Amino acid sequence: MGDISEIKQTILHDLHLELGAKMVPFAGYDMPVQYSDGIMKEHLQTRESAGLFDVSHMGQVVIRGDDPAAAIEKLVPGDIQSLKDGEMRYSFLTNEAGGILDDLIITRRSARELFVVVNAACKDQDIAHFKSALSGEVTVEVLEDRALVALQGPKAAEVLARYNPDVATMPFMTYQEMEIGGFPCFVTRSGYTGEDGYEISIPNAAADVLCRKLLSETEVAPIGLGARDSLRLEAGLCLYGHDLTTETTPVSAGLLWAIGKRRREEGGFPGADIILAEIANKPKMKRVGILPEGRAPAREHTEIADLDGNVIGEVTSGGFAPSLQAPIAMGYVPLELSSVGTEIQLIVRGKPRAAKVVKMPFVEQRYYRG
Amino acid sequence: MSIKYTKDHEWVTVDGDVATIGISVYAQEQLGDVVFVEVPEMDQSLGKSDSLAVVESVKAASDVYTPVSGEVVEVNSELEDNPSLVNEDAEGSGWFAKLKISDAGELDELMSADEYKEYVEGLG
Numbered sequence: 001m002g003d004i005s006e007i008k009q010t011i012l013h014d015l016h017l018e019l020g021a022k023m024v025p026f027a028g029y030d031m032p033v034q035y036s037d038g039i040m041k042e043h044l045q046t047r048e049s050a051g052l053f054d055v056s057h058m059g060q061v062v063i064r065g066d067d068p069a070a071a072i073e074k075l076v077p078g079d080i081q082s083l084k085d086g087e088m089r090y091s092f093l094t095n096e097a098g099g100i101l102d103d104l105i106i107t108r109r110s111a112r113e114l115f116v117v118v119n120a121a122c123k124d125q126d127i128a129h130f131k132s133a134l135s136g137e138v139t140v141e142v143l144e145d146r147a148l149v150a151l152q153g154p155k156a157a158e159v160l161a162r163y164n165p166d167v168a169t170m171p172f173m174t175y176q177e178m179e180i181g182g183f184p185c186f187v188t189r190s191g192y193t194g195e196d197g198y199e200i201s202i203p204n205a206a207a208d209v210l211c212r213k214l215l216s217e218t219e220v221a222p223i224g225l226g227a228r229d230s231l232r233l234e235a236g237l238c239l240y241g242h243d244l245t246t247e248t249t250p251v252s253a254g255l256l257w258a259i260g261k262r263r264r265e266e267g268g269f270p271g272a273d274i275i276l277a278e279i280a281n282k283p284k285m286k287r288v289g290i291l292p293e294g295r296a297p298a299r300e301h302t303e304i305a306d307l308d309g310n311v312i313g314e315v316t317s318g319g320f321a322p323s324l325q326a327p328i329a330m331g332y333v334p335l336e337l338s339s340v341g342t343e344i345q346l347i348v349r350g351k352p353r354a355a356k357v358v359k360m361p362f363v364e365q366r367y368y369r370g
Numbered sequence: 371m372s373i374k375y376t377k378d379h380e381w382v383t384v385d386g387d388v389a390t391i392g393i394s395v396y397a398q399e400q401l402g403d404v405v406f407v408e409v410p411e412m413d414q415s416l417g418k419s420d421s422l423a424v425v426e427s428v429k430a431a432s433d434v435y436t437p438v439s440g441e442v443v444e445v446n447s448e449l450e451d452n453p454s455l456v457n458e459d460a461e462g463s464g465w466f467a468k469l470k471i472s473d474a475g476e477l478d479e480l481m482s483a484d485e486y487k488e489y490v491e492g493l494g
Contacts, residue, residue, distance in 0.1 A: 039428040040403040226402075226429050295406045295453070297426050320405040320428045327406070349408070349424065 010056035011147045011204045015211060019222050027120035029057040032224040039226035043322040046193055046231055047363070050153035051223035052214055059123035060146055060201055061116040063130060065138035068114045072106065075133055077250065077269040079260025083108040086175045088188060090258055092250060093129065098271030098278065099246035100253070102126050103238065107175045107188065115175065115186065117148070117199070119240045146186075147207035152197030152231075155219040157368065160187075160198055162217070167198065171370035181210050193228070194235025194365040233328060234321050236289060236360030242300060243287060243316040243330060249275055252283040252332065285313065286338040289360035290329040296348050297327040298355070303347040304331050312337060315346065321362055328362045329355075373461065374477060375486035376437045380422075381461055384477065389438050391422060392465040393456065396490045401427045404456040409445040410467050416440060418476055423466040425456065438476045440469030 008029045016023065021032030032054065034042060045051050065071055069080040078091030088107035092100045102122035107115040118126045123142075130140045151160055161168040163180045170176060170189040177186055186201035202210055214220050229239070238244045244253055249271070256279065263269065267276055292298050302315040318329030329346070337344065342357040373383050379397035382389045398404065406426040416422060422436040445467045449455060456464040471477075481489060 033429070034402065038402045043428075230428060295450070296408065297406060297431070299431060320426070322428065 042227035057120035098274035172367035193231035234363040251278040374480035444468040
């Protein structure tokens, strides 16, 4: 067991306790898994109205240099150099074996500056990786003085526009520095729930005040990590450490869309030989959406079998989808068994249960494309 | 017919030689929204502390153990379509299974309602 005194708190910790959150250790932080409404209601609240998530445990990093986009392309396969100021892209750090070290969002602030958000559990390792791999080319600054919250849901735009009308017309995957409620914030139209919404980076000193204001809006409720997980699963989005690991490649994970055309032609990122060969020859395994029959959820590590009972893969994320009132899962299966409609079995507590491969996302994504 | 509890938050009531078993109100509060319950097979013989059922909340699966030995004589089929009965009425219509008791002496080791209340308060 880890030393409990080592566990970190976000600047919003007191607010979580005041709101009646049930706190759990997550990626080294004491985080709210749910508030008093419970995961089911919080999930549906986000799909129907708006939810406020504390994601301050994630790493906010600024990378500066003469050409930081060219530099970071040595570590990620995304086309970062084509981004214009204020545009952002989902990408991932790869290793020499083509495996995934972390997934991240890279925003171009200017020709000389990138803003990068990385996963909490990978934060220290990512920062060390940037510093050692790009030494001499860029400087890496970790923003320890800022909180990060996500406002997600169909009412998110309407609510946030009360604080700054400029947010309303921001297209999905864009970034602006602006005042929200009088505080200097970095606002992106992004998130990880499948809903329209924003991530807002707030100076620590203003985080509590601004969150209380947003929570006082009738459309907004606080949402914990439990619902965050079920929302992202319904949206068919990968969770690092589960659906993505150093053992999975971007091709098998179905993230080819995040590798730009120029990068496929030029390579020049870690594991490019392996990843480009997989693009050409197809991967052995593929991430698929799975719909179990009946109501029994199939959790992570549940074995996936073919109809003859041979184990062919494993569930990497699975649970109950509140929007669908049914269990859903995703996992890796051999390519030949990955097409939509393929009948498979899930071995839940020793018993085979019928399931089939389905299209993702499970719940339609509703991003604002302008 | 009095209700008795285990430290693992199962409850049991006895009618003749048949025990009805479920989880406590406290336990369902801790679990949150119940979305699936796997009940035992009919006629299955279970020893004390064997797995009786599995309760799945949105987030996780939890085992439920039988407080008494016996043979399964009835399962709550209502839970198949309506697992939220466990949240709504944990110590009533949200029961899991009925067992024909094979060793009534085991009931003496369980807590009374008052003892359980005190025990739960002690958990903070």
